[in-house]
Amino acid sequence: MISDLSPEIPGDQQNTEAARRGRRAAGCDPAKRRQILDGARRVFIDLGFDAASMNDITREAGVSKGTIYVYFASKEELFEAIIEEERGKIFNNLYGALEGGGSLRETLIRFGMALSLKITCDKVIRAQRTVIGASERVPDLGRRFYERGPLHGHMLFTGFLQSAMDEGLLDMKDPPLAAYQFTDLCMAGLFRQCLFAYRTEPPSDEEMRYVVAAGVDMFLKSYGTVKLWELEAREAATE
Amino acid sequence: MISDLSPEIPGDQQNTEAARRGRRAAGCDPAKRRQILDGARRVFIDLGFDAASMNDITREAGVSKGTIYVYFASKEELFEAIIEEERGKIFNNLYGALEGGGSLRETLIRFGMALSLKITCDKVIRAQRTVIGASERVPDLGRRFYERGPLHGHMLFTGFLQSAMDEGLLDMKDPPLAAYQFTDLCMAGLFRQCLFAYRTEPPSDEEMRYVVAAGVDMFLKSYGTVKLWELEAREAATE
Amino acid sequence: MISDLSPEIPGDQQNTEAARRGRRAAGCDPAKRRQILDGARRVFIDLGFDAASMNDITREAGVSKGTIYVYFASKEELFEAIIEEERGKIFNNLYGALEGGGSLRETLIRFGMALSLKITCDKVIRAQRTVIGASERVPDLGRRFYERGPLHGHMLFTGFLQSAMDEGLLDMKDPPLAAYQFTDLCMAGLFRQCLFAYRTEPPSDEEMRYVVAAGVDMFLKSYGTVKLWELEAREAATE
Amino acid sequence: MISDLSPEIPGDQQNTEAARRGRRAAGCDPAKRRQILDGARRVFIDLGFDAASMNDITREAGVSKGTIYVYFASKEELFEAIIEEERGKIFNNLYGALEGGGSLRETLIRFGMALSLKITCDKVIRAQRTVIGASERVPDLGRRFYERGPLHGHMLFTGFLQSAMDEGLLDMKDPPLAAYQFTDLCMAGLFRQCLFAYRTEPPSDEEMRYVVAAGVDMFLKSYGTVKLWELEAREAATE
């Protein structure tokens, strides 16, 4: 099994005594925590860390300021919780696309599509903007996001390429670099266009398929083996 | 001569009457404007928009607060002027690398190096973070930055590829897409690593040369013509 | 028997019906009251009124916030109850020193020592600071503290001096003033030094004995009768 | 010349350039500084450090919150400035009473009166309460107040006693202790009564004269020499 990043979501509430009496321990009501996170996410993603005020969050989440501070020690901690969550939502289940079976080309296209569509969709672009904007002042935040998100994914995908090499389908000197090349080819031009708000709409499925297919072509033309061509030729013949 | 993006710098000084009296109209002394922009740039790039205070800028620029507000209506407007300028500094002269002569491979490597080193150097990454962070709230800012910077460069490079096609050295169906592919291959993995502060140091020349060479290889393997191979073979022989 | 100030501790529990059901009326369980007072005292004395938070008290006392508000209407009322109690602890048993027997000089020294050591010990100084600091805003608090503490003691000591006059050992026109003089001589300089935190350590027994002895000397030189001198001379001879 | 403590009042305003143009440097307008200090003093003295809010001070001083922070870095710093000033106002010129001439007894009474009336007057008691209340949490504040105020005065007075010893008018083993004794005798009972708000009115001149006279009597009876008695007898005869 290749995929799925991090579980997180703190187990919370052990609240022994309080729970018996139907009352939750302070800072341990998951519904309230959710409410705060949801409100805060909207505000942080929309406004960025600095421009977001705790009053905005208070209003958006529908809880009082004091309550937020029961669940999160500071604005910064709340923000980091949001980012962690977003990262999880973005990258979990993303690498399942590598496992579905089918030919190498099919798998690469399936994976490239999933990855690129995810990374460039509106919500995710906004989250990334927020993290990148905050990375100037809180570099750790960005670093952690990258390590647990893109970097982890990169390692999984590098492993996938290695397997394909073991099967004799690919031949490359530097699989990690190849993995980066593949990823970036799949979003050729699109990532920056989205990030800088040049595009107001995320790429369509169709457009994405065109770019990904071109990227896979290029990738396989570079790293595919004779064995791969024979396999593909045989398949094409049977269709 | 292929390159160089936009000069702008608002026409400034109409100062009719004031000038006659040996005095400039309010907000029209270009030296003062320069002084403000230089001070503000340092502060904005170092601290980001929100963390930068007008007092910081005042101190760094050596002009009074009131004066800044004569030249720029608000902190935000000043910020946008800085970004415009930064964009100019980043992308101007960048595309000169396409003109220096030499073989196609040499030119592509020279250009890929220039571009990637520029885009991932510390100052530029910080500027981009700042723009990206602000793009959520001021999408126009990011859009303008992208259009006049990366997009314009993309068009110049697409033109270059077209020329190479005309010379019979390259063969591609979609030169604009190819241009994006090339650009992103040259920074494979690195751009995001820098943006998210996973890397605290920009890539070294050496590392960059390795990545760019791999990117050019892949690019030419995909799009190079027989004529290109012959040319390269002949050159290799004469060395 | 001369001494011991005030018993207080409000009569509490009338708890008619509740008591019958084996349950106390709200705010009437003396053990709980004790628990709250003990916790609150530690917090108030350590931190002062303003810096002490009800959460601190809650934690220290081991009772819930709501419960505290059942026993005390407000933070301020709780504070006043603490002060009352502290006063009792400081001044009760203090005047027993006047009764132990021995010569007049011995008794005065014993009493002077007890009084001065008590008034200048760390805990008591802190309590007094707290009361004095609050006296600006709640003058009644200070007044009550003074009346039931120092003033009451002053009256007891004045009575003692009167007895000594009756025995012909002392001769003074204004015993109440003399009582004040004695008290202040016994702490000459020390009280203010402690109050203003010029001293971080309370005076040692040794130092205090030196000051008290000097004070008693001065006092008796002023107010002692011929009869006293004869008595002391005789005693000195028999030793 | 015996007396006068500390000059303080920062020299302020050198404001070179600004002054030329009739504008003061930030935080250097003495009138504004005065206004802030006056407003803050009223609030701090009335409410104590903790209970005083910067909003109260803003209102009382009639300046905006931002302005206060130009002149004083924090609430605490403002408070300390107030206390320093109060100390100066209390103790400056107090020890001039030791110089006026006249017999030793007259001088002691004059000094004792000046000191006691000052220390027990309403304004000064309130200031002392504030300092004492704050001493719990900021011991340095109280210590500094004591050292530069009462302690400095104590040293001056000890010097005076020394001179009287040199003249053969007094005889004492421990002049510093004697100085404390004198000081405390002059306020016998009164200091604590005022501090704890048992007295709502400061002692009258008449009452103070009675207490001081009694204190001086006692003091001289203890420490006066035969020479002093002869001198006083001669003076009494000539009257």
Add this chain to the structure above:
DNA sequence: GATGAATGAGGGTTCATTCAT
């Protein structure tokens, strides 16, 4: 009766903007 999670006014402090000089 006891609990402690929730409230929201108010704490000290900062800072973009204005305007008298």
Add this chain to the structure above:
DNA sequence: TATGAATGAACCCTCATTCAT
């Protein structure tokens, strides 16, 4: 015209008090 002292709204955070459980 250029200045920078003054403003006051808004910042993040705390905490006395309440009330549903």
